[in-house]
Amino acid sequence: MRAIAVSEYGATPAPMNLPRPEPGPGEILVKMIAAGLNPLDWKVADGMLKDSVDASFPLILGQDGAGVVDAVGEDVTRLRHGEQVYGTFAMPERGLGAFAEYALARDDGPVARMPEGMIYTQAAAVPTASVAALAMVEEARVDAGQTVLVVGATGGVGQGVVQLAAREGAKVIATARDDMAGTMRRLGADETVDHSEGDLNAQVLAVHNDGIDAVIDTVGDTPETEVIAQLLRPGGTYVSSVWSVNPDAMEAMGLRGINFDTDPSAELLDRLSDLIDAGDFQVRAEREIPLEDAPGALADNRAGGARGKTVIRI
Ligand SMILES: NC(=O)c1ccc[n+]([C@@H]2O[C@H](COP(=O)([O-])OP(=O)(O)OC[C@H]3O[C@@H](n4cnc5c(N)ncnc54)[C@H](OP(=O)(O)O)[C@@H]3O)[C@@H](O)[C@H]2O)c1
Incomplete structure (x- = not known):
C-alpha cells in the first residue's frame, strides 16, 4: 500500500510502498479516505518524542484520519465492517499511522x-x-462570564478552543492577524488582538485593565508565558498545549498553571460528533492535497504560517 513514512528519526518523509497491516484481536482495519495533518506529525518524524514513544521503522506518519472499516479482528464488538469512522490511528510501535491507504485502530481505542x-x-x-x-x-x-484569552486562536486547536469557550458563555479574546479577525469573530470571539502588531499584554489591558480569568495558549514558550500570565487576575488559570508553564511558579503567583497532555478517546470523539451534528462546532479544512504532497505540507507546517487545517486525500 502507498504510505508516507520515514526510514529513521530525522529522515525526510517520503512516499513508500509498505505491506498492508492485518487486524489482530480487538483491532479494526480501516481503508483510509482522508487524513489530517497536525504539528505532532513532523514532531514525531523529527524524533522530538523519541524518549516517550516507542517506534519501529519505516514509520508511517499521521495521527488523524477518516475512512471505512474494511475488516475486523476477533473480539471486535463496537465497530462493524463498512462503518464510516474517524479518529487517531497512530501505532508507532508497529510503524503504522494515518498517512496510508490502510490503518489499524483498536476497537476500544480513539x-x-x-x-x-x-x-x-x-x-x-x-x-x-x-x-x-x-x-x-x-x-x-x-x-x-469569564474573560479568556486564546493564544494561537487561528490554529487547528485554537479555532476549537474559541468555539468551545464561547459556547460556555465566556468572553473570548482571540489572537489573529488582520486577515483572520473576521473568521475568529464568526467562530465566537468577542474581540481579537493582533500578535504581529506589538505588545499583546498592552492590547488586552487596553480593554481589560483589571485583568482576565484564563489564558489557553498553543504557542508561547516559557518566557512569553511568564509575560502573558501577568494578565491573569488572582486565582486565574493558564493552560498550555506546548508545555510552557511552570506550575510551581504560577502557584507562587496565586495562579493555576497546567501543561496539557492529550488523551484522545472514542468518548471525546463522540462528544465532538454530537456538537458537530447539532451545528454547534465546526472545523475548517483550509487546504486539501494528495497523499504524495504530504511531505511538502509537513515541511510547510514545520516552517509555520500554515493557516488552519491541511487535509490529505488518500
Ligand atoms: N499537548 C498536547 O497534547 C497537544 C495537543 C494538540 C496540539 N498540541 C500542540 O499545540 C500546538 C498548536 O497546534 P495546532 O494544531 O493548533 O497548530 P497550527 O494549526 O499549526 O496553528 C498554529 C497557529 O498559531 C498561530 N501563531 C503562531 N505564532 C503565534 C503567536 N506568537 N501568537 C499567536 N498566534 C500565533 C499561527 O497563526 P499565524 O500564522 O497567523 O501566526 C497558527 O494559526 C502545536 O505545537 C501542537 O503540537 C499539543
Missing part, C-alpha cells in the same frame, strides 16, 4: 463513528486538534 453528514475530508481535520481543544477548555474550567 476511533468513533463519523458525524452524520460530514464528509471524510472534513472529519479527518477534527480528531487531534478538536479533542485537545475540548479537553483544554475543560481543564481551564472556563465558565460563563
